[in-house]
Amino acid sequence: MKDRRGIVIGLVAVIAAAGVAPLLSAYPLTLLTQAAIVAVLAMSLDVLLGYTGLPSLGHAAYFGVAAYAVGILATDYQRGFLVCLVAGLVLATLTAAVFGLLAIRATGTYFLMITLALGMVVWGLAFRWVSMTKGDNGIAGVPRPELGLPWSMGAPLPFFYVVLVAALVAWALLGLLVRSPFGLTLQGIRESDSRMRALGYNVWLHKYLAFVLSGAFAGFAGVFWAYYNGFVSPVDVQLVTSVETLLMVALGGPGTLAGPALGAALIVFLKNFVSVYTKRWLLILGAVYIGVILFAPRGVPGAFRRNR
Amino acid sequence: MRTRAFTVLLLATFVAPLLAPPAPAAQGAPIKIGFLAPLTGPFAQIGKDMVNGTELFLDEIKREVAGRKVELIVEDTEGQPSTALNKSRKLVEQDKVHLLTGGLLANVGYALQPFIDGAQIPATYPVIAADDITQRKPAKWIVRTGWTTSQPMHPFADWVLKNTKYKKITTIGMDYAFGYETVGGFQRVFEEGGGQIVQKIWTPLNTNDFAPFLSQIKRDSDAVLALFVGRLALQFMKQYEEAGLHGKLPLLGGGTTTDESVLPQMGDEALGTLTALHYSQAIDSPANQKFARAFEARAGKIASYYSEATYTNMRWITEAIKAVGGKAEDRAALLAALRKVDIKDTARGPLSVDAHGNPVQTIYIRKVERVGGKLQNTVITSYPAVSQFWKYKAEDYLKQPLYAREYPPCKACQ
16 A cells, blocks of 8 residues: 555656656756656665665765766766666676675664765775876766767756656666565565574575665666766765765655655755755755654655554 | 645645746846855855955946846855756756856866856856866866966965075875865976975865874975965964974965965964965055955955955956947857956956966965954065966966876975
């Protein structure tokens, strides 16, 4: 029941966005595009936080590694979309695979701290490996991809639809993942680590695979992020990005996929919309976070559910 | 109830910005200028200086130029490239501004460059100093009204060679592009003139304690060249004195190390520091005295280089708008006019533009002194009409790599 509700709300949002997109001017359209990309990042973290119960503070790392891969390949080597996409996914997955080996041994606060430290390692690399990443200045001028479609991706509308389709694919794959026996096992682990072990499940392996898959999807978002901004810098891999993603998931309600995606969209719009009207927009954003914690600890959809 | 409140909140957030109508752009309507500055986050104070400088000039001309009203739209970048990009899109595509200006950090400058060139919108950078924006990666649609990082350091090295006995210098600076370009510019001219950089120390941007770095400084160097910004400048000065180095190893610095945005919070530890920049609040010219007094009256604090930069930037822009007879809609003409500006009496002295879109301007050699109980950057001497290429030929200069952590290499280190 809960699942179906999330899917319906999510689909309504997607169809609404796709429907109004042609009527919008360029600026709101770029915000919708950004919302769709960040939504994928939030959903990928939800697999860890909401379904497996592992709060990661290093999610910007995989996102950023993929973005950097695209940035470097598309500018210095002028590679096409497919090469960049594959390279971004592979590198993000590899990073997650290595980090997972180090992080999965811990849980709770310790897991949080280890992922935070590992995330900082990637940030340090982005900042200091200047010959590769151009350091603090960032990589500018990443061209929009040519997909062999009749529409130029340089225009906001076609690019938005491509991103929307990519986000839908990610949502569908993640949805299948969390509903599969594998996903149900993850939820079991979230509820009781020891009981699952007693039942004969390989808990470590399940957690590890969830970690790696989650990193791969974060990388998927990162690929589009690099194309969207045309720019990659250490800001994309810094702690603030990880924390913001965590807040998006918390806002949308962990363990619902569609929730964190909408949470992500909500934050993108709040940030860009409210800040136009007041310099004190951080205050409003803070009030929203506190409001959610006080009145809707399971996220905004959680508040809906309790009312029924 | 709660459900309804959330629904309203959700709808309001998503729908409202979509409904905001795109502004009409008609002749006779105001000229719109989009201004980007970090108004929240660690650089908010500097962002405030930038907005104050801009508003001050607009108030002086009663927000009117060439018979048209000027409307300033200020947007917050948070000091982050992706936010700055979003806000620029908003300014250009939704507000339909005629010109984009502002920005503080180099990464914001590099991030906006492809967007600005793609949207073909005239833009100026009053503060962003990253060398390559007007050197090896020139932007067609951006005119710099500020400076390049290495621009003041070339004449500074020349001055140090000719007027002091310092031959062996240790450098200590923040570990990022702004630091590399400051130290690199100094090192190149200093070593070509017979001096030696004997040690280069780089400190992370989030350093909280300089003691371990200060203890490394070679005590047999003749002087130390320091490059810090904001909070770090304050802390470095204090710890330099605590380490017993003040007065023993003379201190030189990039202009921001003693900028007026931090100078009032410093004490005697800053006295005697020699720096170079294209501005000092203490420049003794009528134009600067008028600006400095007006700024202090408005902002309640003394003018920093950031406030002068944006003040003069706005004057530069209005000169260009006058030159095209107020037709700010003609983007190509406005850009051409921006590239032709030549003002003799700005607060920082005479200004003109070189072929690459960077100002040719006076560089001031300054010394921190206490005058009337307050610290100031007293101007010792000045180098008129300094170009970003110093005395090198532009083509030769551009063949050199960009100043970096390891360039120029430190031959005399160890």
